[in-house]
Amino acid sequence: MNRFSYVRAASAAEAVRELADPAARIIAGGTNLLDLMKYAVEKPTRLVDITHLPLATIEDAPGGGVRIGALVTNAALAYDDRIARDYPLLSSALLAGASPQLRNAATTGGNLLQRTRCYYFYDPATPCNKREPGSGCSAIGGLNRIHAILGASENCIATHPSDMCVALAALEAVIHVEGPDGARAIPMADFHRLPGDSPEIDTTLRQGELITSVELPPPAFGQNHTYLKLRDRLSYAFALVSVAVGLNIEGGTIKKARMALGGVAHKPWRKPEAEQALEGQAPTLENFGRAAELLLQGARGHGHNDFKIELARRAIGRALSQAAEARPQSQTDKRIR
Template identity: 70%
Template sequence: MNRFSFTRANSVPEAVRAGGGADTRFLAGGTNLIDLMKENVERPSALVDINRVGLAGIEERPGGGLRLGALVSNADTAYDRRVAERYPLLACAILAGASPQLRNAATNGGNLNQRTRCYYFYDTATPCNKRNPGTGCGAIGGVNRIHAILGASPSCIATNPSDMCVALAALNATVRVTGPDGEREIAFADYHRLPGDAPQHDNTLRTGELVTAIDLPDEDFSAHHTYLKLRDRLSYAFALVSVAVALRMEGDRIAEARIALGGVAHKPWRVPAAEQALAGQPASAENFDRAAELLLRGAQGQGHNDFKIGLARRAIRRALRQAAAGTPQSQTDKRIA
């Protein structure tokens, strides 16, 4: 780990004032940042510890919905009674990720800003456009079993590793940020970005901006949801493919559908056409097939990850069936119903 200066901020304005440098990093739970510093992928000259700035609560929003403070731990968010009852999709997705130790330390803001687990990004001996722009991509033509099948570019085929963010995408969350130029809100779909020719930017945060909260809209998908995560071992592994589904049912028909995919792209993957195709339709196998087809339109394997396309198709169908039936995937009993 390189040497760096350390500042403890005691308020959000203090953090913003201290955090403006291009190679300054905010330290929250540290579960990703400290790891990246040990690997010399991150070499900040200064850390600003934001663990004592507040932002550590979950509150009712005035107009309905919940506001999740950026410094609330992933565990406290998943087990919050209001989150578990009103946004069980989010609770399930959080509990599908990492381990209890990591969820105790990791924060909501940090979850949004975690970096890819692409092995080439982590290996400073190899080229990586995300780590060192312009050096190339080791994963294209390399070992790419865990990599993207959707939205990739000739510069980067990395995936976003978060489970929580897949649920937040499906739930139409809003990210609240503050920075040198004041506060702003970013729709979740606009928070993470596709790699294009600038894969060094995972998201649309500007230099010096700090995530302060995640807002959940006042919408109820608690009766018909699921988070189905497929991975190489049953716990404590990143998703090869994951599917978050939230449905609003009217009798046997789907009134509204939200579907987001994890493990397949540089950001949680949503396709409005796939969701619209289900609206007003019966929850049938044919309609689920059609939605899967629309979600995976343009999917392209890189060799080792070709299997993800078929796996994703089957996972989407299965997740839609689970959500429609009101039988969400258990995050403890890993048998897939």
């Protein structure tokens, strides 16, 4: 681990000033950053501690939603009464992720900023465009079983690892940030980016910006939701494919549908056309199959991960069935029903 200096920010404005240095990094729970530093993937020269800022509350938002502070831990968020009641999809996704120990430390803002868990990204001895732009992508032509089938580029086929972010994408959350130019709001759909020619850039945050909160719109799905996560083992593991689904069903017709995939792309994967194809339709297997085909349009494997295309297709159908029948996937008994 490299040498670094440390400062504890007394205000969001102070943290923003410290982040003017491109080599500075925010530290809160540290569940991802410290790993990256130990592996010499990240080498910040200054750590800015924000754990004493007043960003650890869950409050009512204007218009009937909620605003979640960036320092709310994953555990506190998952078990919050309002979240469990009004946004059970988010609570379920959080409980599907990591381990209880990590959820107790990991924060909402940090979860949004997780970096990929690609084997090659974590190994400085191998070429990686995300770690060292222009060096090449070892996963292309290498061991790529966990890698992307959607939205990838010739420069990077890594996937975003978060479960929370998949649910936030389906819930159409908004990320609030403060920066040198003031405050702004970023729709969840625009927060993470695809690799393109610059896979080293994960988000649309600008230099010096600090995440302060996440806002959820008013609840819309009731019990017609599910978070289905398929992984190599039922204990602590990242998703091969995950599916977040929220449906609003009235009189046997889907009035509103939201879907997002995890484990398949550089960001949580949504496609409005797939959701629109369900709206106004009956919740049938045939309609679910059409939606799956639209959501997976353009999917391409890279050898070891070819199986993920069919896995994702089946997972989408199963998740839509679970949501339509109001029998969300249990995160305690993880057997798929």
